[in-house]
Each structure stands twice: as structure tokens, then as C-alpha cells.
Amino acid sequence: MINLIMNGLEVKAEEGWTILETAKFYGLEIPTLCYKDGLSPYGGCRLCLVEIGEGPKAKLVSSCTYPVEEGLIVRTDTKRVIETRKMMIELMLSIAPNSKVIQDLASKFGVTQVRFKVRNEECILCGLCVRMCAEQMDGRAIGFQNRGFKRKISTPFDIRSEECRLCGGCIYICPACQLRCQGPEADTAVCNACLTMEPTCLDHYDDLQCWMYDAGRCGTCVREKKDGKEQVSNTK
Amino acid sequence: MEIQESKIKSFVTKYNSEKKALISILQDIQEEYNYLPQDALRIVSETTGIPLIDIVGVATFYRAFSLEPRGRHLVTVCLGTACHVRGGLKILEEFEKKLNIKAGETTEDGKFSLQTVACLGCCAIGPVVVIDDKYHAQTTIRKVVPILKKYMTKRERK
Incomplete structure (x- = not known):
């Protein structure tokens, strides 16, 4: 067994595990896009970045390709990691804005703008x-x-x-072949409907009345959130 | 041009059909035909056991290989920083006009191919034009036609 420290916790990993596999084993969430069980890790999407080491020597590595080492210090959600991750999502969003997977990632991690030229290439080369x-x-x-x-x-x-x-x-x-849901503002680059919308049926029923597995996130029966707190301005 | 299966196979057996010799094999084919014919790559795939897509991946990765037939003479115009500030772009335009093709294309008679390169490392003699491994230093627009004429037959010069 290999001993390492993850987010301040002492954890044990088996020989040959990657950081990502160890994190999954202990229930720590690391987002991934180009990693799938049963396929060899590729390290292309850079969403699974974690910070290893401490102080000025700390560096970002892709956890899906980095094997665990004795005494390794891993932090999965530092400021640097979160900023880099958001940047990666923004870059991928500018290449393939019609992908549901990437739009969902953008909503999940609060990416609300795309500052790059939208290219609509429908492939992010995740391999x-x-x-x-x-x-x-x-x-x-x-x-x-x-x-x-x-x-x-x-x-x-x-x-x-x-x-x-x-x-x-x-x-x-293919993550880019799943088309984005047709939300209220389907033509804008960033959808963010999951952030700004909520289903209307909850006003009348205790349970969601949605037949889609996605529980009201498709955008057909939703309205803007009443409390203006989470209002996010979409960039045209 | 006809692709001779035995010839391609001889290139492969020269390197004991080893997978790691792929680039050397492709170089030999490129030298023989001046480009990489599709059928030749298929034969290489069959004899070495390398998947065809991997061979195509290598062949398209390197600029030295071409999947399209190239002309007899390869004109390379340098557009690196030093050559660029000395008017490399204008020289390229002159070549495009005189040969009636765009960069990356081949003339209809198959005589010339035109391509650009980022830097050749000999910035002191720029703007540089390379035709078939011969370097033409300090090129100007006026030198373009005399340079091209060297590579034409007597009848074509008129």
C-alpha cells in the first residue's frame, strides 16, 4: 500500500493506482471529460487537474494519468485548480458550444462567459x-x-x-455529439439554464412532473428563478 | 505512376519489417514517388502489421511527407520573421502569380510545387527561397523569374 495525503486526509492507495482512482475510491469528486472507465487515460481535457506538492513547488498535473507516489501531497480543489478548470471549460465551450456535456460542465462550475472567438467546430479532440x-x-x-x-x-x-x-x-x-438542450436562449454561446431556471411544476406538485430523466432542466417548462441572487447575465 | 507492390515490400524488408522503422520506410517511398501513394501505405500496413490509421497519422504529422502528388521541383519560400520583414510575403505572392497556383498547390503540368516554411535558420541571407535543396539567397521580386527559368526546359522559357 502507498500512503499519501489528499486534501489533508491520510489515504492509502494500491500500487499502480492513479490519483483519480484513489480520489474516486475515497469519494472525492474530480470532474473528468476525456476519462472513461475501460479506456486508457489520455490526459487531454485537463479537467481532472489537481495540485501536487506544497508551496512554490506545487504544480498542476492531470490526475487521470499521474500514478500515486509514497508521501505525495494532493489537493483537489485549490484556487489555482478551480481557476484553471474554469478556463479549460471556457476554451472547450468556445470550440464546441453545441455540446450538452460541455454546457452542463459550464453550468456546474459557474462558467458564465466565453471570451474567445466561438468556433463551432463540434470536436474538442478529446480522443x-x-x-x-x-x-x-x-x-x-x-x-x-x-x-x-x-x-x-x-x-x-x-x-x-x-x-x-x-x-x-x-x-x-462522443461528448460533442450530444446536442445541447433547447433552453430559452438556445442561440447564445453559454446556456447556463441550469443556473438561472427552475421548473414551474413544483408550484403545484410535491414531485417533479418531468418525463425526461433530466428533471426539468430541458428548459421547456421552466422560468427564471424568482430570487434574483443567482441571476447570471448571458453573453450574446 | 504505377505502384509496384514488390518495390514497396523491398523497402519494408530492408528494415526487417520492424514497426519502429516506419518513418524510414515512408521516407524511402517518398523519395521514390515524390509523394506517399494511398496504395503504397496500404501495402506497408499489410506487411508491417501497423494499423493503416497510425501510418496515416504519422504521414500527415510531418511536413516532409505529402499524400498529394508533388511537382518535380519543390519551391519553398521562407516566411520566418527575418525573411518576412525583408519582404518574403511579396516574393511568395510573385511566385503564386508566376506559377498561377496558391501556396501548398502543384502546377497542372506537375512541374512545380509551392510551399512555405516558418524559418530555415539562415536568416542572414534572407529572404530565402529553396528549390530542390538549392538555396537562393537575398531573393527579390525581380529575381523570381530568372530563378524559375533555371528549372524550365528551353521551350517552356518562351
């Missing part, structure tokens, strides 16, 4: 589909191509790959 294809579906039909700002995920020569069996695993796992 989930590439790993899904290669590791779970044994396909190897898609992969990264080019580099820099031309980097993209595609099949060889951009034609249908002979390896592809049309299993749909890549679309199933």
Missing part, C-alpha cells in the same frame, strides 16, 4: 472515439491526423475505412 474504436471495438478505423490547428480525427484518406463495422461506438461516447 474518446479513437480509444473507443481501438480498445473496446478492436477497430482502429479512426485516428488523429495532421497537427497544430489542422489536427483532426478522421478515417484514413477521409473515406470509409475497411476496418469500420458501423458499430456507432464513436458516436455513443
Whole structure:
């Protein structure tokens, strides 16, 4: 067993665990996007950043790829981590504003503006589909191509790959392929409906009357929150 | 150009069909055909056992490899900082006008390909134009046509 300190707690981890796995074991929440059980960690989305070490030597590492060490000091929610995480969400939001997963992350972590040029590229290069294809579906039909700002995920020569069996695993796992819910202001870059809206049915019933699993978050039966405290101004 | 399967296979066996020799194999193919033909990459994939997508990933990552047929002469105009302030962009425009192609394209007769590069490391002799490993120093717009004529046959010069 490896002893380390996480958020001030002494924890024990098994040899070969990553920081993320240890945190999950102890119930500490670290947000992730490009990490999925059953796929190899990639460290691409940088949402799972944690701070290791202390004082001026403290540095940010992606917890999904960092193996635990004896005596490691990990802090999962420092000011630096939260700021960096918000920045990563903002950057991803500017690339793929139509993704429900990223919009939900923005609402969850209070990202209310996008200061970057919105690019609508519908791919954040998280590599989930590439790993899904290669590791779970044994396909190897898609992969990264080019580099820099031309980097993209595609099949060889951009034609249908002979390896592809049309299993749909890549679309199933893609965070950008899940379209955002059509909230009251669906055309603005940041939705934030989860922050500013509440369902109306609770005025008349004790239980939510929503058939959608998302409990009134789709934005069809909601109104702005009465108490103006959590009002968030959307940027057009 | 016809792709000879035996030739591609000889490139692969030269490196004992090892996976780590992929870049060397691709370099040999590039030298032979001046670009990487799709069929050649498929043969490399079959003989080495490397998935085709990984080969394409490597081939598209490096600027030295091209998946499109390149012209016989490769014109590289430097647009690094030093060459840029000395008018590299205008020289590129002149090449584009004279060859009637945009950067990254190949002329219809397959004679010239035009590309840009960020810096070649020889800023003192800028603006630099490289044609087939030959460096043309201190290029100006007026030198563009004489340089190009060196690479044309007698009939084309008219």
C-alpha cells in the first residue's frame, strides 16, 4: 500500500493506482471529460487537474494519468485548480458550444462567459472515439491526423475505412455529439439554464412532473428563478 | 505512376519489417514517388502489421511527407520573421502569380510545387527561397523569374 495525503486526509492507495482512482475510491469528486472507465487515460481535457506538492513547488498535473507516489501531497480543489478548470471549460465551450456535456460542465462550475472567438467546430479532440474504436471495438478505423490547428480525427484518406463495422461506438461516447438542450436562449454561446431556471411544476406538485430523466432542466417548462441572487447575465 | 507492390515490400524488408522503422520506410517511398501513394501505405500496413490509421497519422504529422502528388521541383519560400520583414510575403505572392497556383498547390503540368516554411535558420541571407535543396539567397521580386527559368526546359522559357 502507498500512503499519501489528499486534501489533508491520510489515504492509502494500491500500487499502480492513479490519483483519480484513489480520489474516486475515497469519494472525492474530480470532474473528468476525456476519462472513461475501460479506456486508457489520455490526459487531454485537463479537467481532472489537481495540485501536487506544497508551496512554490506545487504544480498542476492531470490526475487521470499521474500514478500515486509514497508521501505525495494532493489537493483537489485549490484556487489555482478551480481557476484553471474554469478556463479549460471556457476554451472547450468556445470550440464546441453545441455540446450538452460541455454546457452542463459550464453550468456546474459557474462558467458564465466565453471570451474567445466561438468556433463551432463540434470536436474538442478529446480522443474518446479513437480509444473507443481501438480498445473496446478492436477497430482502429479512426485516428488523429495532421497537427497544430489542422489536427483532426478522421478515417484514413477521409473515406470509409475497411476496418469500420458501423458499430456507432464513436458516436455513443462522443461528448460533442450530444446536442445541447433547447433552453430559452438556445442561440447564445453559454446556456447556463441550469443556473438561472427552475421548473414551474413544483408550484403545484410535491414531485417533479418531468418525463425526461433530466428533471426539468430541458428548459421547456421552466422560468427564471424568482430570487434574483443567482441571476447570471448571458453573453450574446 | 504505377505502384509496384514488390518495390514497396523491398523497402519494408530492408528494415526487417520492424514497426519502429516506419518513418524510414515512408521516407524511402517518398523519395521514390515524390509523394506517399494511398496504395503504397496500404501495402506497408499489410506487411508491417501497423494499423493503416497510425501510418496515416504519422504521414500527415510531418511536413516532409505529402499524400498529394508533388511537382518535380519543390519551391519553398521562407516566411520566418527575418525573411518576412525583408519582404518574403511579396516574393511568395510573385511566385503564386508566376506559377498561377496558391501556396501548398502543384502546377497542372506537375512541374512545380509551392510551399512555405516558418524559418530555415539562415536568416542572414534572407529572404530565402529553396528549390530542390538549392538555396537562393537575398531573393527579390525581380529575381523570381530568372530563378524559375533555371528549372524550365528551353521551350517552356518562351
